[in-house]
Amino acid sequence: MLGWTPFLEPMNAMQSWWYLLLIPLVFGIAVIYRALREEDYARYWQSVILMTVQIVLGIVGIAIALGVFVQWVIPLLNQP
Amino acid sequence: MANNHNNANKPPLNIAAIIIGWILPGLGHVSLGQQRRGFLVMGGVLFLVVCGVLIGGIDAVDHKNDGLWFIAQVWCGPIVVGVDVLNQALIAPLPVAEKVTRVGLSHANEIGTLFIAMAGLMNFVVLLDLIQAVNSEDLVRRRTTRDRRAP
Numbered sequence: 001m002l003g004w005t006p007f008l009e010p011m012n013a014m015q016s017w018w019y020l021l022l023i024p025l026v027f028g029i030a031v032i033y034r035a036l037r038e039e040d041y042a043r044y045w046q047s048v049i050l051m052t053v054q055i056v057l058g059i060v061g062i063a064i065a066l067g068v069f070v071q072w073v074i075p076l077l078n079q080p
Numbered sequence: 081m082a083n084n085h086n087n088a089n090k091p092p093l094n095i096a097a098i099i100i101g102w103i104l105p106g107l108g109h110v111s112l113g114q115q116r117r118g119f120l121v122m123g124g125v126l127f128l129v130v131c132g133v134l135i136g137g138i139d140a141v142d143h144k145n146d147g148l149w150f151i152a153q154v155w156c157g158p159i160v161v162g163v164d165v166l167n168q169a170l171i172a173p174l175p176v177a178e179k180v181t182r183v184g185l186s187h188a189n190e191i192g193t194l195f196i197a198m199a200g201l202m203n204f205v206v207l208l209d210l211i212q213a214v215n216s217e218d219l220v221r222r223r224t225t226r227d228r229r230a231p
Contacts, residue, residue: 010137010184018187031124032202035117036209041221
């Protein structure tokens with residue numbers, strides 16, 4: 001980590017917690033999308049946080065559903 | 081006659097604003113007088129691009145090896161083209177042994193590339209919004225009930 005040159009070299013330290021990067025990715029998308037859709041600036045940051053939470057929870061839900069399907073449902077279907 | 085009336089009410093196509101919005105994301109809305117909306121878009125796109133390059137290194141933009149991703153990324157404008165030029169000049173010519181430390185592997189490359197591609201696709205949506213954007217539609221702070229009560 002100490003020998004890392006930011007921007008020139010990739011951040012290889014994130015290999016074990018890469019899935020947490022979903023949060024800044026979704027936050028950036030929400031900042032742009034709500035800037036286009038929102039008409040009232042007083043509600044802007046509230047709607048950005050709401051959209052971020054909704055998308056993250058949606059993706060976590062899909063991940064759990066897929067995990068259950070792969071770990072439990074498919075082995076059950078494969079049983080003779 | 082009715083058709084002519086409809087055409088007269090249509091807002092003009094903002095071709096210049098679209099070009100400006102590609103050169104620097106958000107600047108198209110600023111040029112139309114939508115400062116707050118434009119600077120928020122600029123902040124969002126630049127945040128995603130900076131995060132993408134920070135995570136994946138400048139190798140996250142590579143038109144030769146990741147051509148399809150580059151089609152999505154290039155909508156961010158000359159910033160991404162500049163990162164690709166730097167990548168081709170600084171990293172692509174390196175010998176393999178030295179290149180290994182500069183090229184993102186596995187998740188670092190995937191996530192970095194994805195951040196910049198999402199920034200590009202979101203800026204494409206912003207450019208579509210610019211086509212018929214109207215000058216007076218900036219993001220405004222509306223007065224709330226509490227504000228109205230204050231002297």
